[in-house]
Structure formats: C-alpha cells, structure tokens
Amino acid sequence: MRLRTTTKSTALVAVAALALTLSACGGASSAGGGExxxxxxxxxxxxxxxxxxxxxxxxxxxxxxxxxxxxxxVFQGREVLNKLQPTLVGGNVxxxxxxxxxxxxxxxxxxxxxxxxLSGVLDAKVTGESKTVGETVPKAYQDLVKDKDGQxxxxxxxxxxWQVFFNKKQLPDVAANPPKTxxxxxxxxxxxxxxxxxxxxxxxxxxAYVDQWVSTLMIRELGAGNWKKVLEDxxxxxxxxxxxxxxxxxxxxxxxxxxxxxxWDASKFPAIQQKxxxxxxxxxxxxxxxxxxxxxxxxxxxxxxxxxxPKTAGGHDSEQASLYGYGIPKKAKNGxxxxxxxxxxxxxxxxxxxxxxxxxxxxxxxxxxxKELQGPQKALQDAGAIHxxxxxxxxxxxxxxxxxxxxxxKLISGQISAADYVAELKKSTVNWWKxxx
Amino acid sequence: xxxxxAEVRESGTALQPSRALPDPAxxxxxxxxxxxxxxxxxxxxxxxxxxxxxxxxxxVPFVGPAFFLYAVAIVAPTLFTVxxxxxxxxxxxxxxxxxxxxxxxLWYDDVFASSFxxxxxxxxxxxxGTFLLSFFFTTVLRxxxxxxxxxxxxxxxxAVSALAISILWGFxxxxxxxxxxxxxxxxxxxxxxxxxxxxxxxxICIGLIWINTGFYTTILMAAVDRIPITLYEAADLEGxxxxxxxxxxxxxxxxDAVAVSATLWVISAIKIFEFIYVFAGAAGSTPxxxxxxxxxxxxxxxxxxxxxxxFGASAAATVVTLVLIVxxxxxxxxxxxxxxxxx
Numbered sequence: 001m002r003l004r005t006t007t008k009s010t011a012l013v014a015v016a017a018l019a020l021t022l023s024a025c026g027g028a029s030s031a032g033g034g035e036x037x038x039x040x041x042x043x044x045x046x047x048x049x050x051x052x053x054x055x056x057x058x059x060x061x062x063x064x065x066x067x068x069x070x071x072x073x074v075f076q077g078r079e080v081l082n083k084l085q086p087t088l089v090g091g092n093v094x095x096x097x098x099x100x101x102x103x104x105x106x107x108x109x110x111x112x113x114x115x116x117x118l119s120g121v122l123d124a125k126v127t128g129e130s131k132t133v134g135e136t137v138p139k140a141y142q143d144l145v146k147d148k149d150g151q152x153x154x155x156x157x158x159x160x161x162w163q164v165f166f167n168k169k170q171l172p173d174v175a176a177n178p179p180k181t182x183x184x185x186x187x188x189x190x191x192x193x194x195x196x197x198x199x200x201x202x203x204x205x206x207x208a209y210v211d212q213w214v215s216t217l218m219i220r221e222l223g224a225g226n227w228k229k230v231l232e233d234x235x236x237x238x239x240x241x242x243x244x245x246x247x248x249x250x251x252x253x254x255x256x257x258x259x260x261x262x263x264w265d266a267s268k269f270p271a272i273q274q275k276x277x278x279x280x281x282x283x284x285x286x287x288x289x290x291x292x293x294x295x296x297x298x299x300x301x302x303x304x305x306x307x308x309x310p311k312t313a314g315g316h317d318s319e320q321a322s323l324y325g326y327g328i329p330k331k332a333k334n335g336x337x338x339x340x341x342x343x344x345x346x347x348x349x350x351x352x353x354x355x356x357x358x359x360x361x362x363x364x365x366x367x368x369x370x371k372e373l374q375g376p377q378k379a380l381q382d383a384g385a386i387h388x389x390x391x392x393x394x395x396x397x398x399x400x401x402x403x404x405x406x407x408x409x410k411l412i413s414g415q416i417s418a419a420d421y422v423a424e425l426k427k428s429t430v431n432w433w434k435x436x437x
Numbered sequence: 438x439x440x441x442x443a444e445v446r447e448s449g450t451a452l453q454p455s456r457a458l459p460d461p462a463x464x465x466x467x468x469x470x471x472x473x474x475x476x477x478x479x480x481x482x483x484x485x486x487x488x489x490x491x492x493x494x495x496x497v498p499f500v501g502p503a504f505f506l507y508a509v510a511i512v513a514p515t516l517f518t519v520x521x522x523x524x525x526x527x528x529x530x531x532x533x534x535x536x537x538x539x540x541x542x543l544w545y546d547d548v549f550a551s552s553f554x555x556x557x558x559x560x561x562x563x564x565x566g567t568f569l570l571s572f573f574f575t576t577v578l579r580x581x582x583x584x585x586x587x588x589x590x591x592x593x594x595x596a597v598s599a600l601a602i603s604i605l606w607g608f609x610x611x612x613x614x615x616x617x618x619x620x621x622x623x624x625x626x627x628x629x630x631x632x633x634x635x636x637x638x639x640x641i642c643i644g645l646i647w648i649n650t651g652f653y654t655t656i657l658m659a660a661v662d663r664i665p666i667t668l669y670e671a672a673d674l675e676g677x678x679x680x681x682x683x684x685x686x687x688x689x690x691x692x693d694a695v696a697v698s699a700t701l702w703v704i705s706a707i708k709i710f711e712f713i714y715v716f717a718g719a720a721g722s723t724p725x726x727x728x729x730x731x732x733x734x735x736x737x738x739x740x741x742x743x744x745x746x747x748f749g750a751s752a753a754a755t756v757v758t759l760v761l762i763v764x765x766x767x768x769x770x771x772x773x774x775x776x777x778x779x780x
Contacts, residue, residue: 088529112530205719263612266630269719397744402548
C-alpha cells in the first residue's frame with residue numbers, strides 16, 4: 001500500500017538521520033603527538049583590534065621566520081573555547097593551541113580529559129635563553145595549574161590580581177600611608193564619608209564584583225584554601241566556624257556603612273567605575289584590568305595608585321591570582337609545534353611587549369609592569385600565599401550565580417545582617433549539595 | 438520575530454490532530470489529499486486517473502528532501518536534546534547517565550521556579566499589555582490620517598536589533614540616565630531606581646511590550662485593512678460607537694489574524710532571550726537571577742561564567758520549556774478556535 005511504504009521510508013529516513021547525528025558525537029579518538037609538524041593552528045581569545053593581538057601577530061611572524069613552522073592564527077574572541085568544544089568530540093580538533101584564562105582551560109580541557117600534559121614544556125628551555133620555562137614561571141603559579149592527577153594543563157603568560165585602586169593626586173596621604181588593616185580601612189572610609197565624599201565605587205550589576213568583596217573577606221579571615229574547605233563540606237559544618245561569621249560581619253560593616261557612591265546598585269556597567277575615574281568616588285576594589293578599562297575616562301590628571309585588600313584580624317595576607325596562558329588539546333595533531341611556540345612566546349622580548357603594550361603583569365619576575373601596576377606586581381611577589389577566585393572551589397559555578405552572589409549583594413547593600421547571611425548561606429549550600437553532590 | 442518561524446512549523450505539524458478527513462479550510466486548492474483507505478476497499482486505493490497517478494509518483498521526490506532536512510535539522514536535535522536531558526555531559530568527554538536527576542534538580546531549584554514564574558509573567562502580563570495596545574492602535578489607526586507613517590514608527594523597535602535597543606535602554610534607565618534626569622528636572626527628588634534588582638524585571642516587561650506592540654499591530658492592521666469599508670458605514674448608520682464597531686465588526690472579521698498572533702506570541706514569549714541577556718546582564722556576565730526566564734536558565738546552565746558546562750541540565754530545562762510551549766499552543770488554538778468568516 002502506497003501510504004504505508006511512505007510512512008516506512010520516512011521512518012527509515014528519520015532513524016538514519018538520528019543515527020547520523022548521534023554517531024557524530026562518538027567519533028574516533030586518537031591522541032596526536034605531532035612532534036615534528038611544520039605547522040599548527042592557534043585560536044586566540046583576543047580580538048584583532050586588541051593590543052595583545054598585535055604582539056601575538058608579531059610573535060607568530062618571528063616564530064615562523066626562526067623555525068620554519070607555519071602558524072594558522074585565528075582571533076576567535078572570548079568565546080574561543082565554546083567554539084572549540086564541539087570539535088573536541090570527534091577526531092578532528094580544530095586548534096592545536098589556545099589561550100584563555102586558567103579556569104576556562106581547566107573547565108573545558110582539563111576537567112573533560114581533553115588537556116595535553118604540558119609538564120614537558122616546563123622542563124624545556126625558553127627559546128634563546130638559558131633558563132627553562134619551569135624556572136621562569138613562579139612555582140606558586142605552577143602549583144595552581146595542575147589537575148587532580150598532577151598534570152599541568154596550562155602554561156601561564158600573565159596574571160591578574162585584585163587591588164584597591166585610587167587616585168594618588170586626590171589622596172596623597174593614602175598614597176604615602178595606605179591602610180594596612182581592615183579597621184584602618186573602615187576608619188578611612190568613615191573619614192572620607194564625613195568629609196562629604198563617596199568613599200567606594202562598585203558596579204553592582206556585575207554580581208561577581210560584588211561577591212569578590214565577601215569572598216576576599218572570607219579568605220582574609222580563614223586563610224587561603226580554607227574557604228574552599230568550608231564550601232566543599234557537604235554537611236555545611238564549616239559555616240559554623242567563628243571566622244566565617246567574623247568575615248560576614250566585616251562585610252556587613254561595608255554594607256551598613258553606606259559607603260558606595262549613589263546609583264551603584266541601579267546602573268549599568270561600566271557607569272560606576274567611570275564615575276570613580278571622574279573622581280566622584282575614592283576607592284575601587286577591582287582587578288588589575290581596572291586602569292586600562294578606565295584610562296580613557298580618567299585622563300592625564302589621574303595618577304593610579306593601589307594597595308592590597310587590607311588584612312583583617314585573621315592576619316592572612318594571600319593575594320588572588322587569575323592566570324592567563326596557553327593550553328593544548330590532547331587530540332591536537334600538531335601539539336609538539338604548539339609547545340615550541342609557548343617556549344618562544346615566554347621569551348623576555350615578548351613578555352616585555354605584553355607588559356608595555358597590553359599593560360599586563362607577566363609571569364616573569366624580570367619583566368617590570370607598567371607604573372600603575374607595579375604595586376600589584378609587588379604584592380603578588382610578596383604575598384604569603386596565592387589563592388584563586390572563590391578560593392578554587394571547583395564545580396560550584398551555578399552555586400555562585402544562584403546562591404552566593406545574590407546573598408553577597410544583599411549583605412553588601414546592607415539588606416541583611418551578617419548572622420542572617422551565614423545562616424541563609426549555610427542552608428542554601430547544604431541544599432545545593434543535596435541536589436548536586 | 439525572526440526566531441518564530443521554525444517553531445511555528447514544528448508545533449503546527451506536531452499538533453495537527455490526525456483527522457479522518459483533511460480540513461478543507463487548511464488544504465490549499467490543488468493539493469494532493471491522502472484519504473485514509475479502508476482495508477477492504479481495494480479499488481479506492483488505486484489512483485483513479487493518470488493525472489492523480491502522476492501526482493502520487495511525485496509525492497516522495499517533492500516531500501522527501503524537505504522532510505529529510507526537517508528531520509535532520511529539527512526532529513533529530515530535538516530527540517537528541519531529550520536524550521541528553523538524562524545525562525551529565527560537559528559538551529565533550531564522557532557522557533554519564535543520571536536518569537531523572539536533572540529534572541529532580543529543576544524541581545528543587547528555587548531559581549528555576551522563579552524563572553518559570555517570570556516566563557509566565559511575560560507570557561500573560563506582557564502578552565496582555567501588548568495585545569491591548571495593539572488592539573488600541575488598530576482601532577485608532579484605522580481611521581487616522583498618516584497611518585502608514587505612524588505604523589512604521591510603532592514597528593520601528595521591532596526592526597532594530599534587540600541588542601541595540603537593550604543597550605539604549607540601559608542608558609535611559611540607569612541611576613544617572615536620561616529618564617531620571619528628566620524626572621529630576623521636573624522636580625522629583627527621589628526618582629525610581631529602575632535597574633535595582635527588585636525593579637529590573639518590570640522594566641524588562643515594559644521594554645518587551647514596547648518592542649512587540651509594533652509587530653502585532655502590523656499583523657492585525659493587515660487583517661483590518663481587508664475588512665470592507667461598507668461594514669463600518671453600516672455600523673455608523675446604525676449609530677455604533679467606536680467600541681461597538683471594534684467588538685462587532687473589527688474583532689470578528691480579523692479573528693484569524695488574532696489567533697495566529699496569539700500562537701506566535703506564545704512561542705516567542707517563552708523564548709525571549711537576547712533582550713534580557715543584554716539589558717540585564719553586564720559585559721557578558723549573567724544577569725541577576727531575579728530577571729531570569731526559562732531560556733536564560735537553560736543558557737546559564739550550559740554556559741556558565743566559570744565551571745564545567747552542564748549540557749544535561751540545560752537540556753532538561755529546555756525539554757520543560759518545549760513541553761510548556763506545546764501545552765500552551767494547544768490551549769491557545771483551542772481558545773481561539775472560531776469558524777472563519779468568508780468575506
């Protein structure tokens with residue numbers, strides 16, 4: 001019967017189509033070595049008009065000239081790993097080398113078993129220099145970029161940290177004598193407020209910036225590595241520690257003090273940091289990208305100064321490091337050639353250019369940062385310990401967006417008390433672990 | 438409304454009840470009609486004329502390619518999404534099967550509940566506002582001079598990219614924005630904090646009404662334009678006022694367009710994404726969870742600012758959204774079903 005055959009064949013087509021789609025997700029897996037390749041593909045997180053892109057382009061050209069290895073360079077922008085991800089499934093991974101933040105490379109490559117172990121690069125010499133990559137990149141950073149099996153998934157090139165920024169010309173006293181303790185800091189804020197100034201700036205619509213206040217206070221009170229333990233304790237018992245309440249009370253002081261400039265919680269980024277750059281607020285607790293983001297607005301009369309987030313009663317002085325650098329997919333066909341480029345790019349010449357042109361803090365101690373970032377660079381070198389964002393609690397990303405960030409905002413805007421914050425955070429986190437553990 | 442077309446087709450075909458006889462109203466003239474055949478009636482199965490035989494031969498070559506594309510591009514991914522919703526998968530690496538865990542998590546997740554609530558608020562609240570305004574404009578514009586120009590002006594927000602609009606709205610509504618400056622100049626001491634977490638979603642709703650009114654006004658106006666003017670003249674002679682003319686002439690005569698618009702609205706309302714994402718979220722970060730809808734929820738599950746992507750959880754949220762769309766469309770079609778008037 002005509003009708004039935006039609007149905008049958010359409011069903012066949014549907015099944016075939018489905019099979020096709022599903023099989024595309026299986027794919028062969030062959031670990032590529034490609035030690036002697038004469039070419040590789042490099043996908044960058046930068047856009048072509050960024051200062052970093054120019055440095056990369058020049059480095060690639062010089063690398064090809066020196067080694068004869070051709071580089072197919074594509075500036076993919078910040079979504080680079082989201083674009084790479086589908087190609088990790090089959091046998092044809094689209095790029096041999098990617099640059100991104102430590103977390104992005106960890107979550108897309110290392111956590112899914114798709115990262116090439118770069119320990120070998122650490123042992124290799126930086127191109128044209130006597131030291132190895134491992135001797136050039138500080139040990140503290142090397143420890144941060146190892147996965148659970150001890151394999152290195154990232155070779156960092158530059159680092160960002162958080163500092164309290166201000167205008168030296170407006171606040172020469174602070175430049176000469178920055179607050180060392182949290183109490184001194186609060187006293188300073190009170191003084192500025194009494195003088196009719198808005199002491200603090202914060203773009204409240206970026207919840208990660210809001211939460212940075214609270215998590216920094218937690219790590220200051222508990223010490224690096226211990227906030228992570230509190231968060232990863234599924235019973236929630238860690239929240240009962242007195243240090244947690246103490247840190248929350250410090251955050252409450254910020255909230256109840258009403259230090260933030262008017263409109264901070266009802267504006268669109270970057271409105272408030274621009275206000276700060278126009279001297280309408282005194283201090284901005286921000287990543288070291290702050291000066292380049294606000295430079296145009298701040299103008300010539302603004303001299304950037306900064307100090308590390310003050311120590312609290314806990315006495316811990318660790319600094320936060322957000323690392324950026326190179327990762328190689330495990331299945332990359334030309335991974336060997338890509339590794340050679342990493343060795344090349346870590347050379348002093350290129351790191352110097354990153355420092356001056358991109359204004360980044362490079363991982364090399366012998367490359368000074370630009371003037372406004374020499375403080376943060378020194379803070380990182382002097383820090384008693386290094387921690388990463390949210391103290392490195394892993395696999396809790398949706399906990400961050402759904403639980404801690406909204407709560408931190410309530411605390412920092414003075415809507416809830418420290419005790420309520422801790423109780424609510426404990427309850428929600430325990431529930432979160434029940435659903436996600 | 439660029440996003441609606443594919444799903445319209447999808448839900449249209451999926452929801453077409455299997456009728457014993459094709460509905461003449463929906464079958465275009467000249468279409469081949471496959472009449473179900475009784476088993477014992479062998480003769481009626483055989484084509485009655487050479488023309489019909491030829492047509493039947495062409496059925497597969499004509500429908501086949503389209504069906505294949507449809508199956509590959511829409512049906513297969515949809516099925517794959519359903520399969521994926523029972524797994525834990527980072528987009529690459531091993532797939533771990535977790536049964537109903539993803540759905541269980543949705544059930545316990547307060548943010549999912551509030552996203553669901555926000556979606557319903559858009560669907561019904563914004564939908565009510567949009568259609569009320571659209572009917573209003575339709576009635577007013579019908580007799581207005583310069584209506585084409587006005588129509589273009591109302592349609593304008595729909596033609597501009599949602600991204601551009603949401604950035605513009607950000608500047609208008611922020612604490613030091615134009616709107617508060619104007620309100621301040623008018624003597625208001627404490628203008629509202631539009632973009633504060635608690636108010637943000639309502640501002641989004643107003644924005645959505647503003648964007649969508651033009652689109653639906655245009656569809657409805659096209660239907661109204663076809664109504665013979667004599668009907669209005671007759672109504673005038675009988676002393677009908679504007680409301681009576683709308684209620685007894687305009688509305689019944691454009692009902693088909695209303696039904697289509699309602700269906701389009703249901704589909705697009707549930708999927709609204711970019712306006713909220715750009716307007717409420719800053720610099721590529723996810724907006725406050727208070728402004729999330731189901732589509733934002735699904736996106737945020739898959740593409741988290743940090744952390745391993747969770748395609749399984751995202752797929753589960755998407756499946757729930759799909760079921761919601763299907764249910765609501767069945768409902769909309771039922772509610773708006775009327776006999777179409779021939780004129």
